[in-house]
Amino acid sequence: MSADSYLTITEATQEVLHKDRGSKFYGHVFPLNDEQDVPGLIAPLRNKYPKAGHHCYAWKLGAGEDHYRSNDDGEPNHSAGDPILSQVNAYEVSDVLVVVSRIFGGTKLGVGGLIQAYREAARLSLESARLMRRLITSEVQIDFEYAQMSQVMRFIDANNYTIKQQELTHTCRMIIAVPQSQQEEVVEEVNKMYPITGVAVD
Structure with missing residues (x-):
């Protein structure tokens, strides 16, 4: 496996x-x-x-x-x-x-x-x-502003990640499912996209 x-x-x-x-x-x-x-x-x-x-x-x-x-x-x-x-x-x-x-x-x-x-x-x-x-996944939370929506969606689509949950209020929050072994790597990549923030979800 x-x-x-x-x-x-x-x-x-x-x-x-x-x-x-x-x-x-x-x-x-x-x-x-x-x-x-x-x-x-x-x-x-x-x-x-x-x-x-x-x-x-x-x-x-x-x-x-x-x-x-x-x-x-x-x-x-x-x-x-x-x-x-x-x-x-x-x-x-x-x-x-x-x-x-x-x-x-x-x-x-x-x-x-x-x-x-x-x-x-x-x-x-x-x-x-x-x-x-069956893929084993972990979750990553992404917080960003509306102005970064297209950037975030391009990132998600390019990597075939799945959106598990989203909240669109005065700011935006999405929780995505990523391959388990890539969770930390994805968080680091998201955090490089200033002012977008990513955190691992247990």
Whole structure:
């Protein structure tokens, strides 16, 4: 991953089916913005696959490596959630929820078989996903007079920055989103455009 972006998915995937010795593993990948949304995304799968005894999953949020969870949903410990999470990490994606719903086929797979099957269902699901790169941004506040409006807008347009907020009263204030690694550099550049002032926003 670059310092200013990470991979995620553009939309939820269609159902992917992996079969192993009679058991069926249905995989789905969903965009995820908040871990509180996980139960609501899994609930429809419980209705879609009423014979499924397990809906195992893993999710990851943000650009860091420390905001994730996995869940075995009744399968032996570490036989389902962790293999799913391993594929999330292998594809280097985030802001995603991967769910694999299992319908038992009559033959026990053992822990090793479960690990392999859940990993494969997750891999097939992620393989079918459309990926996009999400920019990590920080904010810079720019204060200026009306007379500098055209100068500020040229600066913003030339660098493809996004205006997040603006206040136009007797003076002007804009908050723009810039690549995270460039925040200090942008502040310095803005402050060279006298009498325009730029400050980093936490």
